[in-house]
Amino acid sequence: MANPFSSPGNRTTNMPTAPPGHTPRRSSYAAVVSGTTPTTDVFGFDCANRDHPSSDQRHLIDPRHTLNGSWGTPSHGDARDGVSGQGGRAEGRDVVETLVPAWIAVDERKGMTFELIEKAAPVEAEGVQMLPSRWNANDKYAGLEVxxxxxxxxxxxxxxxxxxxxxxxxxxxxxxxxxxxxxxxxxxxxxxxxxxxxxxxxxxxxxxxxxxxxxxxxxxxxxxxxxxxxxxxxxxxxxxxxxxxxxxxxxxxxxxxxxxxxxxxxxxxxxxxxxxxxxxxxxxxxxxxxxxxxxxxxxxxxxxxxxxxxxxxxxxxEQVAATSTANLAPPLDETSLIQSLVLQYLAHDGYVETAKAFSDEVRSEKQALNIGNKEEVKGFEFHDDGDASQ
Missing domain, CATH: 2.60.120.920 (SPRY domain)
Known part of the structure; x- marks a missing residue:
């Protein structure tokens, strides 16, 4: 059997004619051999008589429109014309009527997409209180005149x-x-x-x-x-x-x-x-x-x-300056200060388990370095932060 697509001369004359700039859909191999190549595509649109020849996508079905509109599912007559044979016509129509609602359903199940941005809730600044400016004529006893x-x-x-x-x-x-x-x-x-x-x-x-x-x-x-x-x-x-x-x-x-x-x-x-x-x-x-x-x-x-x-x-x-800050916290070297800051950060931002693990690790390390010293390591006790981020 000769290949009908081997050269331009062997192409069937029943191929649909497309407007300039539009590539028509190829017919199936069986349709070419049998000589029953349709003049319209399987969705019932005449490739040679489109309302808008310049559009390359008008042969697609738009699920957003009504099924009986000009851009929806084609009429039964168009579907029959686009499929050869009685059985083919019925199958083509059934395929279209089955696929389109399924396509719409899949699109609807996607739902709306939201972009979640994690940030702290806005804090309303305390408003400036108004100053007294005059006597209140609505807040007086009868017999007084403003x-x-x-x-x-x-x-x-x-x-x-x-x-x-x-x-x-x-x-x-x-x-x-x-x-x-x-x-x-x-x-x-x-x-x-x-x-x-x-x-x-x-x-x-x-x-x-x-x-x-x-x-x-x-x-x-x-x-x-x-x-x-x-x-x-x-x-x-x-x-x-x-x-x-x-x-x-x-x-x-x-x-x-x-x-x-x-x-x-x-x-x-x-x-x-x-x-x-x-x-x-x-x-x-x-x-x-x-x-x-x-x-x-x-x-x-x-x-x-x-x-x-x-x-x-x-x-x-003067009262603030006279207040001693020596006993507010024990003096720390640079390493201990950094470790203390890290612990405070973890506790304040709500990383409770991480903060506990970090505190235990630092205490274990310091106790290991102070083998001969029986004094207890202080300054790294973990306490829950009441203002920690939730």
Missing amino acids: LRDGCEVAFTGGKTTEYEAYSIRADHAMPVQSGIYYFEVKIVSRKVEDSSIAIGFSTKDVPLSRPPGWEPNSWAYHGDDGHSYCCQSSGKTYGPTFTTDDVIGCGVNFHTESAFFTKNGNHLGTAFREVRGKLFPSVGMMKPGEHVWVNFGQSPFEFDIDSMILKEKKAIE
């Missing part, structure tokens, strides 16, 4: 009883990060007889129907008697009384958990100790005509708070 830019407050209500007062708090709490927080209140006007203005601070849950200092979690310096009030209605002798045009300063040292007051720039000494909590600057008034203005730092202070802060900072630095 004036101007929010830094003035006046008593506009009726006469109160002996145990009542109108109080107000600032818009933000005093920030603990400041170390020492300080503000000043100027007495703009007041009723000379039987008047009482209280200047201090309190937590958010303290009732505003009483002056600060009379309720738990509130501290204040009262101007009618000069007493300091700490979380109760009975006060202690502290400083002088104050009246119109006096400037009263209030400061909280969060490092020592203490509070102090000033009058017209003069320090009056420590008023309270063990001061804790989220504290808001606060004032209280009891009589009509009382009016105050607060300085949260928008203007220079009467008291030299900067010098006090520098003095406190210097005292802390």
Whole structure:
């Protein structure tokens, strides 16, 4: 039997005609010999009448489209035309209808691929706490009126009883990060007889129907008697009384958990100790005509708070410098220091078993080198790191 592919002259004339730039699919050897070479490929696409002759891949089946579309599984008529004989037509159609769904199923089982990147979870930085800037018009007792830019407050209500007062708090709490927080209140006007203005601070849950200092979690310096009030209605002798045009300063040292007051720039000494909590600057008034203005730092202070802060900072630095570090860890040579650092790294990063094995190995080595020395090798005891990476 002659080889039908031996030379161009022996090729069958039934080979499909392909457009320029497209190489048609070869017919099978049996089809050439029998003279039944189809004019279309086995998938039912006419190689000579393609919609887009320039594409080299349009004869492939795209599983992403619907099976009945122009790029899906061919119609039954096309499949029959592409396979010779009745049995061949049925087999060709069955092959296509079997392979295509299987192809799609395999593609769907692959799923989506994700790239895993191992890194530590992001740590949210602590936000900067807002500073008090004005009186909070929404955090006051009825009868007080906030004036101007929010830094003035006046008593506009009726006469109160002996145990009542109108109080107000600032818009933000005093920030603990400041170390020492300080503000000043100027007495703009007041009723000379039987008047009482209280200047201090309190937590958010303290009732505003009483002056600060009379309720738990509130501290204040009262101007009618000069007493300091700490979380109760009975006060202690502290400083002088104050009246119109006096400037009263209030400061909280969060490092020592203490509070102090000033009058017209003069320090009056420590008023309270063990001061804790989220504290808001606060004032209280009891009589009509009382009016105050607060300085949260928008203007220079009467008291030299900067010098006090520098003095406190210097005292802390001296305390740190005076602390001995000789007994914090035994002195180590270079080799021991490197081994200690490696052990700390393994323990901190969560390599617990490796760290234990490394510690035992180092201890065994050192004990072997100190045969004549009965002293126990110290400095390489393994301890679980509570902050180790999980």
